[in-house]
Amino acid sequence: MWTFVSPRTVVFGEDALTFLESEKASRVLIVADENMVKLGFVDMVRSSIKAEIIEVFSDVEPEPSIDTALKCSKIARELQPDLIVAVGGGSVMDVAKTARVLMEVDIDPIAITPFFNLFEFGYKKKAKLIVIPTTSGTGADATWAVVLTDRLEHRKLTPANKELIPDVTILDYRFVANMPRKLIAGSGFDALTHAIEGYLSIWRNDFSDALCEKAVEIILDSLEKSYNGDMEARARMHIAATMAGLGFGNSQVGLIHSLGHSLGGVFKLHHGLCVGIFLPYVMQFYLKSDVKARMDVLARKVGLADSEMLIERIISLMQNVNIPTKLSEIITKKDFEENLEKLIMDTMNDASLGMSPRIPDPEQVKRIYEYAFEGRRIDF
Amino acid sequence: MAVVYPSKEWLEELQKRVNSDETYKRVAARWEGDFLCIVELDEEALKDLQKPKILRGLISLLAAIPTEKRVAYKGTPIERFAQKLGLALDQDIDLSKLNFEELAKKVGEIKLDEVKGASTYIWLDFWHGELRNAKPVAPGEIPTPRFVLSGPYAAFKELVMGRVDTTTQIVRGKLKLKGDLGYLMRNVAAVTRYGQLMSSIPIDTG
Numbered sequence: 022m023w024t025f026v027s028p029r030t031v032v033f034g035e036d037a038l039t040f041l042e043s044e045k046a047s048r049v050l051i052v053a054d055e056n057m058v059k060l061g062f063v064d065m066v067r068s069s070i071k072a073e074i075i076e077v078f079s080d081v082e083p084e085p086s087i088d089t090a091l092k093c094s095k096i097a098r099e100l101q102p103d104l105i106v107a108v109g110g111g112s113v114m115d116v117a118k119t120a121r122v123l124m125e126v127d128i129d130p131i132a133i134t135p136f137f138n139l140f141e142f143g144y145k146k147k148a149k150l151i152v153i154p155t156t157s158g159t160g161a162d163a164t165w166a167v168v169l170t171d172r173l174e175h176r177k178l179t180p181a182n183k184e185l186i187p188d189v190t191i192l193d194y195r196f197v198a199n200m201p202r203k204l205i206a207g208s209g210f211d212a213l214t215h216a217i218e219g220y221l222s223i224w225r226n227d228f229s230d231a232l233c234e235k236a237v238e239i240i241l242d243s244l245e246k247s248y249n250g251d252m253e254a255r256a257r258m259h260i261a262a263t264m265a266g267l268g269f270g271n272s273q274v275g276l277i278h279s280l281g282h283s284l285g286g287v288f289k290l291h292h293g294l295c296v297g298i299f300l301p302y303v304m305q306f307y308l309k310s311d312v313k314a315r316m317d318v319l320a321r322k323v324g325l326a327d328s329e330m331l332i333e334r335i336i337s338l339m340q341n342v343n344i345p346t347k348l349s350e351i352i353t354k355k356d357f358e359e360n361l362e363k364l365i366m367d368t369m370n371d372a373s374l375g376m377s378p379r380i381p382d383p384e385q386v387k388r389i390y391e392y393a394f395e396g397r398r399i400d401f
Numbered sequence: 402m403a404v405v406y407p408s409k410e411w412l413e414e415l416q417k418r419v420n421s422d423e424t425y426k427r428v429a430a431r432w433e434g435d436f437l438c439i440v441e442l443d444e445e446a447l448k449d450l451q452k453p454k455i456l457r458g459l460i461s462l463l464a465a466i467p468t469e470k471r472v473a474y475k476g477t478p479i480e481r482f483a484q485k486l487g488l489a490l491d492q493d494i495d496l497s498k499l500n501f502e503e504l505a506k507k508v509g510e511i512k513l514d515e516v517k518g519a520s521t522y523i524w525l526d527f528w529h530g531e532l533r534n535a536k537p538v539a540p541g542e543i544p545t546p547r548f549v550l551s552g553p554y555a556a557f558k559e560l561v562m563g564r565v566d567t568t569t570q571i572v573r574g575k576l577k578l579k580g581d582l583g584y585l586m587r588n589v590a591a592v593t594r595y596g597q598l599m600s601s602i603p604i605d606t607g
Contacts, residue, residue, distance in 0.1 A: 022574050132583035136571050369590035375568050
């Protein structure tokens, strides 16, 4: 038995935020970060909600820690909101998704796994969760996984459970109209990686395929245009990111995310950049297996001859939107070598690895890191 | 050499493969935790157990449990299953004296309802890169395993034959996992490698 899980409602368009005006709630918790407050996004949300009490938790940091999720859940426990609204990027949405569960169930957030029936532990889903993504990439608005950082171990962990999925996602283009170019590129590559990994995952299915294929098509067509200021392309990227989220959320990601999580956990780098940089290398690694045939199909779906052409197209896109193409552009050799063993073991211990269509052993992971550091084409 | 699942030989082969694997040693160097696998008899099991080799495998597991511990099965559906084959669990089981051709025919007469809930218990004790114990146990013999993996025989069979991995079986609802899930999520490499080694054992389907 398999299930397709998605938010109950996806609201999209320039005026999508007006959806909030019809919401009835007495106590509302808005989850955001400081930047969202400064940009006036929190006020936009606040003014759209009618409720007796509205509290704001704006302490979410980039690549949020387990402690931040616990801190937010503590506030939620005290407030007992019947509506939680997250406005921000993946970090904000992941904290809100976790806090909604932890405000009712007292467990280690890392123990929130797909194997866990939250309702057996008293979860009653007391609060509705509405999310408003302000970047176009994470897909966190449409998935049942979250990414939290363990600051002690310097590694990222990925709690996942179907009850984590938001009820409503609001895709209002105004929130991404002024995104910095670096963020457009990084989050865009996050979305592209989601769509490609979701398409190649061992859990892929016809539902996820349809969404991932379309997302790849839109992203290859629109990311560079969006990066260069085309607002119509920006709006399409916003849709594609959620579409990729719906796709990979129902088939899961794999090796690229395992490598990216490890890199980001150790060096505190933007997630989109971390996964984007590994995308061509892992696709080259897949060329040496029967995954190639699957990548060929995807390439043809987007009008390219084969996997090789698809990889070339991706490398060209990376260069055009200023995504680094090798690790040595963003970390020093000394830092790389000192942390290599940890990077390997964290990759091997990342929960996404199991859904990869070709699972490397630790020695192969080491070589992938080394090739990616030097910018060499993977030949094994 | 191919071995029957479940059987004492399969457990021995599993232990040998895990303990001789350098990758497992490396990725599971810090792992501390045992699994109790509860394999429930289902229609697929009753079908497979009509093959003498496979029936021998299952009985070899029961025989490997010391008689004084095996009595814990008393009153359970597995005792009913044994009785239908003419076996007494409170006595020594000498595999060399059993006619498995005849016993397998008797399995064909058993209806699932008559033995519903019959389960075998396999204990896998992993510790710092080693599978230090892999053996059949009696109900209640391992009171507090760190993890309990349970489900029907057919779901376990798919696992050991490498058709599917453990996580997929759990997400599909075919197997249930209970225990220290936070620990497991921090150490998935050990579980993944173990799964690869387990599914690398050639299975004799009788």
